[in-house]
Amino acid sequence: MSGQMFYKDEFSAYLKRRSFLLRIGLITGGIFLNSCYKKIRSAKYNIQGALQGPDANAGHLLRDKLKLPSAKNTRKVKTLIVGSGISGLSAGRWLKKNGETDFEILELEKHIGGNSYFGSNKIASYPLGAHYITIANNDDALLIDFLKEIDVITHFEGQLPYYNDYYLTFDPEERLLINGAWQEGLIPDFGVPIADKKEVRRFLAEVDQLKNTRGNDGKFLFNIPLNSSSTDENYRKLDKITFEAYLKEKGYRSKYLLWYLNYACKDDYGQKISHVSAWAGLHYFASRRGMAANAAQNAILTWPEGNGWIMKKLAEQLKAHIKTSNLCYELKPISNGNTLVTVWNTKTQLTENIEVEKIILCAPQFVNNRLLENFNRNIDYKAFNYSPWLIANITTNELPESKGVSLCWDNVAYNTSSVGYVNAAQQHLNLSEDKKVITYYLPLCDFEPAIARLAAYSRNYEQWLDIVIPELEVIHPGITKAIETIDFWVWGHGMITPAKDFIWSKNLEKAKLPIDNKIFFAHSDLSGVSIFEEAFHQGINAAKQVINATS
Structure with a gap:
């Protein structure tokens, strides 16, 4: 799930030593959250757990525009941020860093974080969505500054950042179950015919060349954030065809390579190569070129709670500004040039109006479509498609193993x-833990997103078990009897799909524009790729626009 595309080299020896020394030198304690949901027990499997997801009732209130009680009061806030995902928190952080204090961050859910939200039990914290980032590209000064701020980068050796060893993924890192055994790395190799291996290496050589190629404007063809990529039309035109069509044109036929590329697109985009653009497909492999003093290129940074750890760091200085359980219901322009925002508190069941000078909408565009009925953005909202996902956090007292490489952080079956599962306890320093929590990721991409979403919402706990357990048994025969709990989380709109003619479309360009220099937008769907770095930069860009408009 890392997008890494290299075979292990001599650097592995250092990584193994680092992991071993950290683990034997220290013992860590766990921090647990109290469960606040009803457990469900399956009669068929004798497994208990929960089936959860974002607050559907509040979401439907906005979708169906059900009538709210009249507002009891109106108050004023200079800048209002709607949404406390990574983009909203990043926007708040930037405002505060630049001396702005009169702002609030409203969040519909009882918790913050968006798809970086996480959970915990007595065994481990675990992700409920995004679960890693890679080391930053060295030209990404804003991200590097933030990683220094939160001690992910501890210092520099020469020109290269030195990353905190506790946050670089402990070895063993990745494995693939293929042809009856676990091999190291996710690129199919064990038992793969020579002709297929040659084709795999041809593709890797191609994207490695693209990674270091600049367009006719001097910029890298593919970069993070996306808006720093080259505008060279010779390559941007790849956004107008599917990745599948591009691969056929290039003569890639190997079933092993095509499986790997489908895996990669499902991992970052929630869709297969037939549903993402060629530009997006190549971006996955050719956009990351970060170098570090103590890690391999493209090395992974992760935590037991996944990106929930970074999310908490973003939120640390913003606690006084965040208000959860608050549904932003409607925006209206008023005569003095400000915007009147109607807000419904899902906890107190009270309505209030907030008069704001500026507003940053850090919600996905299908939500903004409901909020902005009194404004004309002149964009096609139907072009924004979101892939649904199922996340399953599975607590086991044993993990039956097959031959080959032992349990890794990332574990995928051909x-x-x-797209496999991650070991939530990989970064724990205690190797003797018997019980484990593994986080299983299932992109629901066999049907069109709207159909897959409807099917996902209609399934009950037993039906999800019937989908997940058989695959787990293929991966780990006999695991069912070792499972103690499975907690399911359904993301109906998990991530934006970078379909063909989306990322560099005029429609997306228009969607990024503010309204009357009063309403600004920040969300990873405006980049076309749902990764941490894009949301982080989206928030900063919107906050900068607000500051510039104010000054």
């Missing part, structure tokens, strides 16, 4: 529906 030719299965999911």
Whole structure:
């Protein structure tokens, strides 16, 4: 799930030593959250757990525009941020860093974080969505500054950042179950015919060349954030065809390579190569070129709670500004040039109006479509498609193993529906833990997103078990009897799909524009790729626009 595309080299020896020394030198304690949901027990499997997701009732209140009680009061806030995902928190952080204090961050859910939200039990914290980032590209000064701020980068050796060893993924890192055994790395190799291996290496050589190629404007063809990529039309035109069509044109036929590329697109985009643009497909492999003093290029940074750890760091200085359980219901322009925002508190069941000078909408565009009925953005909202996902956090007292490489952080099985699972306790320093929590990721991409979403919402706990357990049994025969709990989380709109003619479309360009220099937008769907770095930069860009408009 890292997008890494290299075979292990001599650097592995250092990484193994680092992991071993950290683990034997220290013992860590766990921090647990109290469960606040009803447990469900499956009669068929004798497994208990929960089936959860974002607050559907509040979401439907906005979708169906059900009538709210009249507002009891109106108050004023200079800048209002709607949404406390990574983009909203990043916007708040930037405002505060630049001396702005009169702002609030409203969040519909009882918790913050968006798809970086996480959970915990007595065994481990675990992700409920995004679960890693890679080391930053060295030209990404804003991200590097933030990583220094939160001690992910501890210092520099020469020109290269030195990353905190506790946050670089402990070895063993990745494995693939293929042809009856676990191999190291996710690129199919064990038992793969020589002709297929040659084709795999041809593709890797191609994207490695693209990674270091600049367009006719001097910029890298593919970069993070996306808006720093080259505008060279010779390559941007790849956004107008599917990745599948591009691969056929290039003569890639190997079933092993095509499986790997489908896996990669499902991992970052929630869709297969037939549903993402060629530009997006190549971006996955050719956009990351970060170098570090103590890590391999493209090395992974992760935590037990996944990106929830970074999310908490973003939120640390913003606690006084965040208000959860607050549904932003409607925006209206008023005669003095400000905007009147109607807000419904899902906890107190009270309505209030907030008069704001500026507003940053850090919600996905299908939500903004409901909020902005009194404004004309002149964009096609139907062009924004979101892939649904199922996340399953599975607590086991044993993990039956097959031959080959032992349990890694990232564990994927060839030719299965999911993109595998991560070991939530990989970064724990205690190697003797018997019980484990593994986080299983299933992109629901076999049907069009709207159909897959409807099916996902209609399934009950038993039906999800019937989908997940058989695949787990293929991966780990006999695991069912070792499972103690499975907690499911359904993301109906998990991530934006970078379909063909989306990322560099005029429609997306228009969607990024503010309204009357009063309403600004920040969300990863405005980049076309749902990764941490894009949301982080989206928030900063919107906050800068607000500051410039104010000054």
